[in-house]
């Protein structure tokens with residue numbers, strides 16, 4: 226069969242068309258691969274960023290949440306413990322748990338005793354009596370356990386005791402009538418002062434001065450009690466039992482706000 230011009234033309238055209246098709250398909254494929262890679266890298270990076278940002282956020286969030294939750298839990302647990310201890314203070318002579326009160330402004334360490342008070346509920350509190358005392362029996366006048374043992378000997382107890390470093394201990398729950406005031410009367414003529422008062426002992430001898438931290442703690446405790454109760458009087462033991470009592474010794478009243 227002789228080659229004519231027509232056959233040659235068709236063959237050349239076919240080669241061109243096939244080649245063109247091949248090139249087209251190949252070109253398209255490579256463009257796709259390139260774009261996929263670019264997209265992939267970008268999206269991975271974006272994902273990473275998102276993940277990193279989210280991770281940071283969620284870690285912070287988690288930590289904060291956990292912190293908040295654990296603080297809540299601790300407070301709840303402590304509150305429950307607190308309540309339980311108040312209820313079972315006859316079975317547990319001295320308890321040692323720290324309590325951050327709900328006011329969040331004063332740290333009170335529970336050290337509840339099982340003497341020196343009458344159990345009560347729903348009493349009206351409107352007076353704070355400040356006292357001072359020290360351990361007269363041991364070597365160290367400011368020995369916490371020694372002082373508490375001394376209260377026990379006399380069968381008395383304050384609601385709160387402030388040590389030399391300004392640490393506040395709760396010995397008797399507010400609702401109970403602590404035996405701290407004895408015979409005496411408030412300026413409005415009411416006797417049985419224990420019934421409506423909170424007793425606060427501040428560690429000090431008759432010759433020493435109170436520490437700065439003690440004044441601060443006394444102020445904090447007064448502020449805390451004033452938030453809880455309508456306090457009408459903040460008095461020294463000597464003011465309700467003049468002639469019989471002389472404490473709080475050397476207390477500078479102008480160092481606190483009543």
Ligand SMILES: [Zn+2]
Nearest residue numbers: 356357462472
């Ligand atoms: Zn006193």
